[in-house]
Amino acid sequence: MSLQDELTTVQRCLDELTRSVSRLEQQVGSGLEVRRVRSDTEHLRESLALLRASAPDQPATQRPEMVTIPDTPYDSALWADAEDEGLGAKDRHAP
Numbered sequence: 001m002s003l004q005d006e007l008t009t010v011q012r013c014l015d016e017l018t019r020s021v022s023r024l025e026q027q028v029g030s031g032l033e034v035r036r037v038r039s040d041t042e043h044l045r046e047s048l049a050l051l052r053a054s055a056p057d058q059p060a061t062q063r064p065e066m067v068t069i070p071d072t073p074y075d076s077a078l079w080a081d082a083e084d085e086g087l088g089a090k091d092r093h094a095p
Contacts, residue, residue, distance in 0.1 A: 007052055
């Protein structure tokens with residue numbers, strides 16, 4: 001399932017949750033607990049809107065472009081004054 005499909009599914013579930021909270025509020029009244037649930041539902045709605053806005057437009061199955069790294073050795077002049085990494089420099093023993 002693509003990212004957009006997942007977001008759409010979440011949106012449908014959130015819409016159903018909103019309807020259920022409204023029905024619940026009609027049955028039990030608008031007490032503190034129901035107001036908190038309604039507030040949490042609205043926060044979820046806002047968070048989903050932010051997630052939709054930040055979601056990439058490209059399909060999730062698209063892979064990034066491959067970068068080819070040549071097999072030829074690098075120019076040693078690039079590291080002329082640098083020490084070798086790893087177990088130590090050429091003229092010293094490893095710890």
